[in-house]
Amino acid sequence: MALSIPDTAFIIAYYRANNELVSCDPYAKLWVRPSLQKWVNEFATKVSEYDELLHCMRNRYFHLTLEELLGSGSKLLCINLGAGFSMYPYNLSEDLVTIEADFDDVVAFKKEAIARFTADGSLPSRKVRWINTDITRQEDQARLKTLLNDYKGYRKVIMIEGVFFFLNQGQINSVIEFCREILNTGDILLAESFEEQIKETAVFIRLKTYFEKELHSDGTTTTLPRSFYEELPGFNLKRSNSTLELARELELVPEDMQESEVLNEYCYFLVRE
Ligand SMILES: C[S@@+](CC[C@H](N)C(=O)[O-])C[C@H]1O[C@@H](n2cnc3c(N)ncnc32)[C@H](O)[C@@H]1O
Secondary structure, eight states, X not given: OOOOHHHHHHHHHHHHHHTHHHHTOTTGGGGOOGGGHHHHHHHHHHTOTTXXXXXXXXXXXXXXXXXXXXXXXXXXXXXXXXXXXXXXHHHSOTTOEEEEEEOXXXXXXXXXXXXXXXXXXXXXXOEEEEEEOOTTOHHHHHHHHHHGGGGTTOEEEEEEOSOGGGSOHHHHHHHHHHHHHHOOTTOEEEEEEOOGGGGXXXXXXXXXXXXXXXXXXXXXXXXXXXXXXXXXTTEEEEEEEEHHHHHXXXXXXXXXXXXXXXXXXEEEEEEEO
């Protein structure tokens, strides 16, 4: 059986559940499907044994960044584009208001499951709204924009995590253009992608080959140079952190681990000018 892109969202939830302390996601276990363990094991053997931990660093980065923004005192609206099975609202203060966008099947499944988990007390109740959207389509972007009329007076933070890899450059530009349009001065864009230097590494080539075989992916795998973010019109790049750097800080990887040996992803914190 082949994997689908939404399955990748389940698999990384599995990673977080296996490492809930460092991933900062004690609720990821709600998505665990034992049938996925075989993919987790296979990916570790065929692509990279460190991917599980580095993915957890990604979640940790976004969790801690949202926590920091919540601490700034303003009313915060988080718009998570391609949210998958991420669980930020439930692990953070109830003050956070969230809109999650993803494909129809992911949204329908998640919405129904969250309603069940909240009703049986497995999850705290949070202010989350879901919208089934192809975030690259202008018609869908316009529907999402309409929702924002209900959140006047909120500082917005858009998160795009684990998504650009699967989009082509034109689609990424369309998503960024949409972000530029809906964000006001001082709002935040948190984005994540691989940098260019990974393209020639053996581990990235293994990843591409694996996805072409198992995801029936057409080979579209986009990497973005740091200069893409540095030069984004209308945005100011404040900082970037890599998942390897975060894993090193927590001493989760061997000291001599080289960037070229792992699927190192970069997280960017941009402020709308
Ligand atoms: C690898 S998962 C990442 C999920 C989550 N952001 C995380 O990092 O845990 C990619 C997610 O992006 C969603 N996605 C990919 N392309 C999309 C698009 N064009 N529109 C909406 N969602 C998309 C997929 O359905 C999936 O849930």
